[in-house]
Amino acid sequence: MSTKKHTGQIATIDGNEAAAYVAHKINEVCAIYPITPSSPMGELADEWSTRGRKNIWGAKPLVIEMQSEGGASGAVHGSLQRGALTTTFTASQGLMLMLPNMFKIAGELTSTVFHVAARQVSTHALTIFAEHSDVMTARTTGFGLMPSGSIQEVMDNALIAQAASLEARVPFVHFFDGFRSSHEIQKIEVIPDEVMAAMIDDDLVKAHRERAMDPDNPVLRGTAQNPDHYFQARETVNPYYLATPGIVQKYMDKFAELTGRQYHLFDYVGHPEAERVITLMGSGSEAVHETVEYLADKGEKVGLLKVRLYRPFSAEHFNEALPKTVKSIAALDRTKEPGAAGEPLYQDTVTAVAESVMAGNGWSGAMPNVIGGRYGLSSKEFTPAMIKGVFDEMKKEQPKNHFTVGIHDDVTETNLDWDEEFSTESEKVHRGLFYGLGSDGTVSANKNSIKIIGEETDNYVQGYFVYDSKKAGAQTVSHLRFSPEPVRSTYLIKQANFVGCHQWTFLDQYDILKSAQPGATFLVNSQFGPDEVWDELPKKVQEQIIEKNLDFYVIDAYKIAKDIGLGTRINTIMQTCFFALSDILPQDEAIQKIKDFIKKTYGKKGEKIVEMNFNAVDQAIENMHKVEVPAEVTSDRGMPATVAEEAPDFVKNVEAKIMANKGDEIPVSAFPAGGTFPTGTAKWEKRNIALEIPVLDPDVCIQCNKCSIVCPHATIRPKVFPESALENAPETFKAMKVRGRGFPDDYMYALQVAPEDCTGCGLCVEVCPAKNKEQTGRKAINMEPQPPIREQEAENWEFFLTLPEYDRRELKTQTVKESQYLEPLFEFSGACAGCGETPYVKLASQMFGDRMIVANATGCSSIFGGNLPTTPWTKNKKGRGPTWSNSLFEDNAEFGFGFRIAIDKQREFATELVEKLKNDIGTELADAILNADQSDEAGIADQRERVAELKEKLDSMEETVDVRNLRETADTLVKKSVWIMGGDGWAYDIGYGGLDHVLASGRDVNVLVLDTEVYSNTGGQMSKATPRGAVTKFAAAGKPSAKKDLGKMAMSYENVYVARIAIGAKDAQTVKALLEAESYDGPSLIIAYSPCIEHGYDLAKGSEQQELAVDSGYWPLYRFDPRLKEQGKNLLQLDSKAPKIPLKDYAYRETRYKILKKVDPERAEMLMEQAQEDVNKQWESYERMAADFNGEAK
């Protein structure tokens, strides 16, 4: 055992911070690009540099955001070539985009470490969770691969990898599991600077710098070579790779001397005479470690071989590390390589063992049997029970090979069985489970609790958080462990001794007490007091409390929070209750620590917040009550069905289980192979997240439908229908005579809210222009509490859906009012309440949904559009609706372009066949089909009828190849509307090259850019759409440059329809622009102003804010229509007036701008002046173009 020389400070941090901490200390340049789950590493590095934190050489590292990971890796490559110590952080697709540069960097023997939060690479679906499919894809690049399993290892290996890379000249990917490690919080020892300085050899740094490209000592790299010599030149690197394992071990040993923490290339844990050994890498090895110790203690001859250096793979060290008694090895991979002889580690294990045997360096007995299996894909749970299942399998004479563990594979029967009851959890470990809503602050409180316990007690701590994919009304589950011994339980808590339910409604939705162990403490936040709460509980909860003999406590945290002024933030209250009940610290001390943390967390933002939270702590103690648990169950309330009985089977059997947190139970056979899912499923997920919903006052309503057009979730809808349809209307259903011309006299109007789908954002009420004349504070719609009217309005909503849709052909869809009588085919998404993107998406679905094919860039819109369990894209009663897919982030324009060219080709083929078969089809029908005008709804409907007739004709004709081919392609003769959607991160940055190419192609595609001016989905990082002066991640000091003018760039092609729109400012212009763009037979680009929570204001005021954006000239509205050239008109038409308010009157209503005044007022003033100048220049330029642009660019 080495003598420990340096003691680091204790910190309670997650894996991302651990890696970034070291990377920032020992590098000079970080070139990055945000991608989940690695984004926080870049963000932290940027924040630290912004604050002036120095590396170990006393310099402040330069952190630079690029336009893509491809760009980041290029910048890293260049920076390394210039001799700067350079790093990057990435994951998943990001690593894929870096691969070309990684081959180069490794081929050039360049020292660097890429820190990767390992995540799945998108296949049939995207997932943001842990897998090794990304890092395993990098195996061929020549980078070394170094996995970490715990948060301490993440920090330690980040340093060891860098030290070794400098000497070995082999670059490394240092990886750890996404979320499980990147986001898991543990108490660790921080590596002191002197240890880093001792590990990083200055001579090697000097040598690295001396290899820099330098005109004073010029060299040539990146040559092109030919068959006669490339091969030989490629083999020159061999000695470096051969030496690398030894070098890594050398630095592991040196690190041990400095810190006392000893690692080996392969670390063995377990029985010294183990017969069954599991080998794996990453966080799973922690759970196996825990299980092996437990089983070995009971005398089982089991062991674990942790892989710490996976590439270069040292078979020699691998074999040496295995006990010679081993009879069976299971190599577990957190990745899937379909079609391979086995997953990567399995193949390496077989090779290592077999080569050893072949070389005669063998084993005491026969060659061990090696089996391989997959586990933990997309962070699938990997528990001691499953691990024991693997060990049990290894006992068999013919163990299953190429198995899976953790799922039920009833298709190819790959899975091993496991005993759910098996647990290795120690009684010494305190395990707390907390169920909260994202918005109630449960997670942030628990993060503070972990820090308090980690930093103020001798306990080891672990915090892991499970989030929802919904952005509004989302559930969070916090898993907290505290223990006097190190915590290696890299799996969710199954036996909790504390369960906190922070939302009363969860008791009816989820089996909250399933994981409560007998005798556990149960705390619930409830509006019911200690004397009445028992009778309000569902039956199952009562049964569980009695059966498990739980200590039951209640507090009305919402009331306290509201009284104090904290709104719905009950975090401090619930946190205090937890400390009061858990006995981890004496109560007085705990309260003091909580208050200290409150001061630390909130103090810099003002005393009022601190004061309110202090008050919350005091009130919590006073208002928490123990509930006397009766001996008998008194409730007969069962848990309601997750979805309605009439839901389709797939929704009931698969999606409803996912909704109920039972997704792990679904077998393989339940899923469609290939990732194709039905649309129209969001309507079955009744989330009931709105506290208040809009309620119509028919006497005031003017039927303008403005509420409907701005609704982000399609939950308030108007309909016009014959009075006779009201025959079976529920008593409370509201309908009135339809106003306006064009509708039959006996037609009625209804405006109905979907009460269980509404998010309560209030946008509709804000935009409602109709005020009650007797009481001007009230409008035609007013927000009212949802629970008392939920049932009644749900019935009304169901009735509303049965009312007939008005004939699309008869509607004047170019008007805001009548566009809203079109059925939305995008509804009830998981977007944020008040989302600024979804109104545009919904409007497009109303206008073109029945013929729409959508390519959606990865980002917010692909998540709210396509994240299971249920999805918002839906279909009409005829079964038509948008068909939607997400390819990647970077390729969306090209992906949608692919739709277009396929359709064009298929239609061309169909057209040729119609011509060819004209005589058989009938000339009249054939000509009608070929010459159809499909520029409006009526034209499309007529063509659909013709094509249906054509198909009938074809069925009656003799079957030939042409007939068959025409039948299969005939539907392409009906117009298909190709839409390419995505955010500004895609359109302005990562996907711009492709977008530019697609726009230049002249093909008929409609590009909708949902411009939130930041990377919203990954947490608000700067994009080139970000305006000057706004504070975002990577622009903490306010973006110093102006927003890129994407529209103007597109206009330069002259054959692209371009519109800049803001639905809240001028809805009529938005409607017009969408119609014009879609009707234009060429590329169209629509740039849509999209309010986002990142802008930092109440999104209910989104429309008002859009008006200000337009009035200030910041967001000029225009349409640029190449068709006008023929008419001799200006192509550019400005739809808004010259700026009439200063930019600051718009900007300083938003926190993203205002925050800079709180951080650096002088810079804020300077940037605001420059931003005003940007606005002035922009307007002058557009005005000039609108005046002069007469078909010719000036």
Place this chain on the structure above:
Amino acid sequence: MDLTTTYLGMDLKNPIVPSASPLSEKIDNIKKMEDHGAAAVVLYSLFEEEIEHEEMELHYHTTRGSDIYPEALSYYPEHEEYLTGPDLYLEHIRKAKEAVDIPIIGSLNGITKGGWLKYAKEMEEAGADALELNIYFLATDPEKNAREIEDNYIEILEEVKRNIEIPVAVKLSPFFSSIAEMAHRLDMGGADGLVLFNRFYQPDIDLDRLEVVPNVLLSTPMDMRLPLRWIGILHDQVKSDLAATSGIHNAEDALKMIMAGANVTQMASALLKYGISRIKSVLVDMEHWMEINEYESIRQMHGSMSHKAVGNPGDFERANYIKMLQSYTMEGIV
């Protein structure tokens, strides 16, 4: 010509002091005020509610959406410190003090006895030469009696006086049943000066939008009558200095106020309307008037037409009101 006066224990070169307004948000404007002859500057007000609102807003929006969705656990970069609370204001005082030689008077606006009062101390530490306490309380609660509200004014003043050394003026509203008694109580409570009067925010109605809208109207010369009367009445009844504000647009207005008993005259609307250079023209006109009318100093005229000093004190009182009304009616009939 001697234009000097004293106010809150400070010797001022003349009686023209720009009152709290957005103009003083810019240091350049404060410099201009000095250049054009202002004797002191009352800075824009630091509002109790604004401090709290800004803190809460910053906290809410920078944490909103945090720890909800796994890909975006936060939306803003974390800064090491934020200039919340009075930080920016205090910094502004420091900068103003560096930029000009004339006294800088801080202005604190609030209604409770809460923690905001400590900002008075911080203003003093930042270098403010004096403090103007603007207690703006709109009594809308029918359960709250007048004495309670008046006591609150006094308690706030006393609390501030206990904690700071620099002089304190209280800017008060004219809406007390007994202004004289209230002034007296504030005087006894330690007010070094009284500023007459505060101009309340008075909302308007937008008939097109059917909304109550903020509508700040600049004062007109007509508005000076109210403070003119009360300065005249209070001049001999309180020890506190008196500052006149509201409706002072030209030299004549200022002279009237001084004669009624004002130590200084504060201007805001006129500066917003005509520009900061208005100070200079008022001073020039003032000197010109004094020359023509053979006044040697401001002190000479100070209070010369106060309630007591005028031959007929009733001119400031109700009797004069009846007389005025009668004359108006008669004029109307004629």
